Amino acid sequence: MTPLPYFLLVAALIFSIGLAIALTRRNAILVLIGIELMLNAANLNLIAFWRFGPHPANQADPLTGLMFAIFSIAVAAAEAAVGLGLVIAYHRHSRTTDLDTMTRMKG
């Protein structure tokens, strides 16, 4: 099986690409995509550490890391829905998704 550091390196690379997207792109939807990528990289780390961590046979709860990832996915889905709703509302109001011209939130 592939050793743990390879998974962690892939997760670090995905996190950095997501950070670069969130910091450099001008479109608000793409910034949300970058945030989703960062959350996914964190999920990959959680799953990898769960898989390679100790698993005693009689441990009371061997599923902790897995549960972290599942709840993280649920929270990420809620965040995506609210964020995209905000972008759509802003676009309806001022006809742009350009972050360089989004300077006010007053209605």
Added chain:
Amino acid sequence: MFATGFIFALTATLTIAGALAAALLRNLVHCALSLTVTFAGLALLYLQLDAQFVGFVQILVYIGAVAILVVFAILLTRGSGLPEYGSYGRHWLSGVVIAAAVFALLSWAVTGKLPAAALAQSAPPAPALAPVEAIGAALMSTYVLPLEIVAVLLTVALIGAVIVAMPEARKAAGE
């Protein structure tokens, strides 16, 4: 041994290529599609880590819901995929530098400073059995309170997203 390494390399390359394409492509719809490729690659990585349930949840939630939501938002905010302004903001260079610095720090920590590196180089433990039955039982017993909180959170997020995105004309007509 060779097969698993080869499959991992293929999946990791696919995942990272999708993320890079989402960062570099100009057409927003193409960005959303390459994002979907990244989500699928991550699901494959989860399957390689013996987390079958999370892999399928990833496919259902991310490819089935989030990617569709992103495409909807792109098409609702703009007719075609091509933006009418530049792809990158004014301070793109500093953003790239910050991201590269973060990656350098993380990879330095992973390759050099990881206390579990010795464990990772050795043979991994026996596959942790995580059947869906056990996950469901744990969700209903140990994790029932977080489950309820997540249910409330999803309901609030759903109602909040609908209210935020609701046209303002309807509110004016109602008054």
